[in-house]
Amino acid sequence: MLVDPGISTEEVARIAARANELGVRVTSVLATHADWDHVCGIAAFPEAVATMGELAAARVVSRSPDMGVAHRAAAYGLRIAGEPRVDRTFEPGAAVQLGPFLVETLALPGHTPDSGAYRFRELDLLVVGDHLSEVEFPFATSTAAYRVTLAALIDLLRRDPPARVVPGHGPELSVAEALAIAEADLAYLWALHAAVGKVASRDEARTAALAVPVPRAAAEGLDEASTENVNVAVAERFGSY
Numbered sequence: 001m002l003v004d005p006g007i008s009t010e011e012v013a014r015i016a017a018r019a020n021e022l023g024v025r026v027t028s029v030l031a032t033h034a035d036w037d038h039v040c041g042i043a044a045f046p047e048a049v050a051t052m053g054e055l056a057a058a059r060v061v062s063r064s065p066d067m068g069v070a071h072r073a074a075a076y077g078l079r080i081a082g083e084p085r086v087d088r089t090f091e092p093g094a095a096v097q098l099g100p101f102l103v104e105t106l107a108l109p110g111h112t113p114d115s116g117a118y119r120f121r122e123l124d125l126l127v128v129g130d131h132l133s134e135v136e137f138p139f140a141t142s143t144a145a146y147r148v149t150l151a152a153l154i155d156l157l158r159r160d161p162p163a164r165v166v167p168g169h170g171p172e173l174s175v176a177e178a179l180a181i182a183e184a185d186l187a188y189l190w191a192l193h194a195a196v197g198k199v200a201s202r203d204e205a206r207t208a209a210l211a212v213p214v215p216r217a218a219a220e221g222l223d224e225a226s227t228e229n230v231n232v233a234v235a236e237r238f239g240s241y
Contacts, residue, residue, distance in 0.1 A: 005041030032129030034059035043082030055114035110146025
């Protein structure tokens, strides 16, 4: 079973080669959400069951060819095996049986509406997609929803912790490391909320929110996401243009 295999053809080929080295067959490919970099490796495993939440599946099937995953990958100079597909869907919140694993599914909206996580109790593992990364800060389509998601993750990590937490970007984390990131990210999003809430105009809110520091640096080329977080927070306070 794979989760979010990517990104380039070469990287996905190394994943497939590693499966061959281990003597295992990839029978399922899970996607935490439908952002292009999380579904771009699905086509490289045509015999596996491509499985994702219903909202993620809707995003995959609704993309037009000129705005598809291959188009997005090409913009970064990457080649992929083909467009992703959907073979099986589920409603997040209910466990799904995939091969030998009973996989618990969690809805984690905020980064995108379709974002989610997977809990494998047999492996004592939690896979969280685009959350809890030590190489990124939160990229939010809804800062309000993202705050709720982080609060839920913090509660889970304290009350029912897995041994291992794997984000979609960056290294595997211990529970203590994941909890520290979650708390820092939640504090950042609350600071954005406070910044836009204490002023009377959109322009003042934008200026105040831009002064809020992100909790950690991101990879090169992703710093503009902090400005987008500001735009989202301002829209939540004053409405969209």
